[in-house]
Each structure stands twice: as structure tokens, then as C-alpha cells.
Amino acid sequence: SRSINLAVIPGDGIGQEVVAQGLKVLSAVLPQDVKLETKAYDLGAQRWHRTGETLPDAELESLKNHDAILLGAIGDPSVPSGVLERGLLLKLRFAFDHYVNLRPSKLFPNTTTPLAGRPDIDFVVVREGTEGPYTGNGGSLRTGTPAEVATEVSLNTAYGVERVVRDAFARAAARPRKKLTLVHKNNVLVYAGHLWKNIFDRVAQEYPDVTTDYLHVDAATIFFVTQPERFDVIVTDNLFGDILTDLAAAVSGGIGLAASGNINPTGDFPSMFEPVHGSAPDIAGTGKADPTATILSVALLLRHLGFEPEAVRIEEAVSADLAGRDGTFRTTDEIGDTLAVRVAG
Amino acid sequence: SRSINLAVIPGDGIGQEVVAQGLKVLSAVLPQDVKLETKAYDLGAQRWHRTGETLPDAELESLKNHDAILLGAIGDPSVPSGVLERGLLLKLRFAFDHYVNLRPSKLFPNTTTPLAGRPDIDFVVVREGTEGPYTGNGGSLRTGTPAEVATEVSLNTAYGVERVVRDAFARAAARPRKKLTLVHKNNVLVYAGHLWKNIFDRVAQEYPDVTTDYLHVDAATIFFVTQPERFDVIVTDNLFGDILTDLAAAVSGGIGLAASGNINPTGDFPSMFEPVHGSAPDIAGTGKADPTATILSVALLLRHLGFEPEAVRIEEAVSADLAGRDGTFRTTDEIGDTLAVRVAG
Numbered sequence A, B: 001s002r003s004i005n006l007a008v009i010p011g012d013g014i015g016q017e018v019v020a021q022g023l024k025v026l027s028a029v030l031p032q033d034v035k036l037e038t039k040a041y042d043l044g045a046q047r048w049h050r051t052g053e054t055l056p057d058a059e060l061e062s063l064k065n066h067d068a069i070l071l072g073a074i075g076d077p078s079v080p081s082g083v084l085e086r087g088l089l090l091k092l093r094f095a096f097d098h099y100v101n102l103r104p105s106k107l108f109p110n111t112t113t114p115l116a117g118r119p120d121i122d123f124v125v126v127r128e129g130t131e132g133p134y135t136g137n138g139g140s141l142r143t144g145t146p147a148e149v150a151t152e153v154s155l156n157t158a159y160g161v162e163r164v165v166r167d168a169f170a171r172a173a174a175r176p177r178k179k180l181t182l183v184h185k186n187n188v189l190v191y192a193g194h195l196w197k198n199i200f201d202r203v204a205q206e207y208p209d210v211t212t213d214y215l216h217v218d219a220a221t222i223f224f225v226t227q228p229e230r231f232d233v234i235v236t237d238n239l240f241g242d243i244l245t246d247l248a249a250a251v252s253g254g255i256g257l258a259a260s261g262n263i264n265p266t267g268d269f270p271s272m273f274e275p276v277h278g279s280a281p282d283i284a285g286t287g288k289a290d291p292t293a294t295i296l297s298v299a300l301l302l303r304h305l306g307f308e309p310e311a312v313r314i315e316e317a318v319s320a321d322l323a324g325r326d327g328t329f330r331t332t333d334e335i336g337d338t339l340a341v342r343v344a345g
């Protein structure tokens, strides 16, 4: 009989609240014969304040034993910028080799977009997750003096680029439109840019059915707002992917609906699923947080673990729930309840 | 008597066409007693194809003798990516220490925006122009093999950050709303991010009247489309500024209206003014290029050289021209003619 052994990292702020709804919907959608075990990990701002720890080795080891990780949100203004991001969130992505950071964008009916004319938006960004300017490879000299020099090194390897580009081609080939756009800035970042472009062009030869395209990152932001329907699958580096996926979320229903998966496709390590939004301390505890992004992340989690019908059930429930929204306020909990009922039904 | 000794680099594609209109309007707006001398420099794709040169030392030296430079657009698909960008455009920005890359965004009445509800957009991005990931400080090892490693180094100095931050504070202090937003990614790029943030916070103490704000670059893209009216002056690094200003152009009338100045505030070297758009080879020669971005760049040029009333005349003429547009097609030349008549009148 099947089972899911899930690690849960609620984290900070609204992270706790949205994760509770994600688990509620997960329990409701799973068939009776699937055994769901969850273990909560107390990581984030409070833990750091209490113990000074971000992610101790013992917990990192323990996390490896799970089939997947569900994460709420990490970060609080009381913690110096970078401490939890580098010491916990990025540490997990790097330690578990989450080289595919998958971020779908879809403008569901009856949701808000700042764009006039409501374009058809349905694309997925495959953001590289383990390289680029995110490797922590930088430093500063004469820190705090007028002679300070600070560096940040973007590291890019053929090994790292090829595996994520291959993943993106496979995803594009499996979609009806079969289109893949590489986004980089190869007219300025010529070394990294040429590495990406050369590998992209070489792998493209193995996918004659996939239409390919290249855009500089600055031009890509223009098309995100003027012509988002032109995109199907996008593959890009860690930093460009970070920037583009927030913009993508903003134009396709808002950051409250944007799901993501930090995926290790080899299965060597557990993949991790999380909403794109942050911990939003300003609304924590008010019941105003929309748990939909987390619930859609649970769908990605289920798909990754082979529960495709259950993933689809969640996505259809979300779509129906959004279509029925009439502006009446519902709490985090109420939205979770509604979706739990829908997926069970 | 006053004079302007202007270097003109028309460049590639529509660059030639829009620069001609910029010069037309410049001649028309200048008072009789101002002597305008121009010298054209044949630089860009054609020159490179003919001679293999991007920017020879003799021409770089000669350019130093001018009061300012007006540039059209650089780049052509026939030239490998990076050759002209690094060898000509960025070479000029770096050689002439253009550390303030000034890019105003204003949504003029009767212009198109992809944003529903036409928010009030009137902000200016002060993009650092001589540091960050643009320094060409990178390389590749085992190039073209499966073991390739490519790096790009972002270089940031207290010297370079402080001067551009000071410039941005002075600009914010001179505007009615007096608000300055720092955009970076200091939760991931901790070394460069902390350098920027520390200097920003220190200089802020000298400007108690200026309201300050900090946003991560990913969050900033969200506000560009959901709440662009929140911005007044933005200061940011070279790469983030590149990305954000294309997005800013897209939401505020389109890339056909976005002007920029590459400014050396010390006056040690000539500043350079150029539209944000590229050479658009697909429409070159068709008369479809809108010269307005170049003409607005001429206004920035005039303001920089102390011709404030003339700069304002151009901006008012553009505003009136845009307000009167009814969708009837006008050629590049016709738009230039209309504006030349307006500023002279």
C-alpha cells in the first residue's frame, strides 16, 4: 500500500496558517489506502531567536528521510536580512540539490490581474536552483570603510546548466504548445550567457518539435506585461528566475496564488514545495492570508510523488473556488475548509 | 556666447532615423545665439563588419572633446551577442565614468499602458552605471566541454555606491514627494547588498526630509505593475536597474517613449544620452520608429548642459503631441517635424 512520509516546515508569519490548510486539503484528497505521515520541523525566526540555530546538521539529516517537504514561509524583520534565507531556505535548496525550481503561472478565471484586457496566461518558469549568483560565493574587503569592495560571484557549470535545460525541454515537449524560451543577458554577462546559450542550442537539436526562443531578461519583463501569452515554458538562471517569477505572479492573479516546487528530479533527496509569497508578518494572525498558493504547491507535491489524479483534483477545486469568489471575505481557514470539501467530494 | 559641441553616434537600425529627428528638434529649440556644432561618429555594426573595430582609441579620445554625446542605438543580429555591447556601448559608459544612468518614467496622458486603471506613474530610476555585474569581470574554464565553469563577478565599491546614492538623494530631495527607494537583493547577495544598504542608511541621515524605503528586486517588480504610483526616485545597481527600467518603460507608455542619460556628474567626461530602446532592425527603414524617446533624451541632454527652459519646452511639446495623437499613422520624420515646429513656436 502507498504512503507519504512528509516533512513540514511551517516557518514564520503566515507560513504556519497556510501550511495548516495545505495539510487539511492533502488529507482530504488522498485515497483511504494512502498512509500519510507528517513530521513538523520547528525552523525559522523563533527557533533562531531561541537557540541561534538556522538548520542544524541533525535536522538536515532527518529531513533526508522524508518523501517530500512542505514549507510555509521563512523570514521575519526581527532577523538580520540573509540569516534565514541563506542559513535555512537556500541551505535546503542547495543541500538537497533542488536544481529545478518549478513555478507555474496561470491566470485563472475571475481572478485579479493588473493587466488590462486579461491576456491568456499559462506558462511555467523552470528556474535553475543551485547555481548562478545564489551560491554564496562572494565577500567583502575593508568592510565598513570608504575603501570597501564587495563581490558576488555568479557560478555556472555545464553540468548544472545542462541538467536544468534538459528538464525544461522535456517539460516543453510534453505540453501542447511545445515552446521553450531561454532568458538570460548574454550580451552583457557573456561568459555565463554563452554557456547557457550554447547548451540550450545543442540540446534543442534533440527536440526538433520544440520551438525555441531567446530573450534578454530586460526584454522578457516587457513581454510579461505586454504579451504574456507568448510564453509556454521558460528556462532561466537562479536570479533572473527569482525576479521573473514574482512579476509572473503579480500579473497572473497575485502572489497569493503562486505555487512552487524545489525539485530534485533524480529522487536522491526530497523535493520541497512552497508558496512563492513570503511570511507577510503584517497580516499574520489576522486570517487574511490566502492559503491557495500553498494548496497549489501541495498539488505540485502530489504530482511529483506520482499522485497525478489527486493533483488534478486540487487544481480543479482551486479553479472552481476562484471562479465562485464574489469578493466576500473568507478567512484562511474558511478557504481551506471549502477546498478540503471540494477535493473530497 | 553659448555653444554646444555635440558628438553624434547614430549607430544601427532605427538609431540613424531617430537621431536625425533628435537633432532636428535640438536645432529648432535652441535660441539663435547658441552655436550648435555636431560631429557624427561612424560606430556600430557596419563599421565592425567593415573594419573589425568597435571603438578605436583615437575615436574614444576625440569623443572626450565634446560637451555631450547623442546616441541612437547599437546592435544588430549579424554581430555576435556582446561584441558591440561590451566593445562600444558599455566601453563608453565605463570610459566616461557614467555612474548615474538616469531613466525617468512618466505615463503621459493618452498613451498606452498594459496596466488596467492607468495608475499615476511619475518616477525616475537612478541606475548605477559603472559597477555591479557589468564590469566584464568574469571568465570561463574548459570552455565548450562538459566540465565548463563560467563565472560573472559583480564588483561593488563603497566609492562607487556612495556617489550614486548621494546623487539619488539629491534628486529625491529636489522633487515634491521627496521619496527614495533602494532596490537590491540583500537577503541573498548579502555582501553587495549590505554595502548598498549601509551606505544608503548612512547618507539618509543627511537627508531627514527624504522618506526612504527598501525593496528586494523581485518585490519591486510586483509594485511596478500593481502600485507604480508608490515610486518617486529609485536607486539601484546596474543589472537590477537594467531590468527594472525596461519594465518601467513597458508600463509607462512603452519602450518607444523611454529616454535615458548616462551621466558623469563631475563633468570630467561628456555625458551620453540615448533612448532605452534598441536598434529594432525589423522596422528599420520603414518609417515606423517613434523618435520620441530620442527627443526626450535630447531634453535630458539640454537639462544636463544647463538649458533648462529648452528642456522643458521639449517635454511640453512631447506631452502635447502625445495628447493629440488619435491613432493616425505618422512616420518617424513626420513626428520629428511636428515636434520641431512645436518647440520653435
Ligand SMILES: CC(C)[C@H](C(=O)O)[C@@H](O)C(=O)O
Residues within 6 Å of the ligand: A085, A089, A090, A242, A276, B187, B188, B218
Ligand atoms: C526568500 C528568498 C531567498 C527567495 C529567493 O530569492 O529565492 C524568494 O524570493 C523566492 O523566490 O523563493
Ligand SMILES: CC(C)[C@H](C(=O)O)[C@@H](O)C(=O)O
Residues within 6 Å of the ligand: A187, A188, A218, B085, B089, B090, B242, B276
Ligand atoms: C544593450 C545593453 C548592453 C544595455 C544594458 O544592458 O545596459 C541596454 O539593455 C540598456 O538598458 O541600455
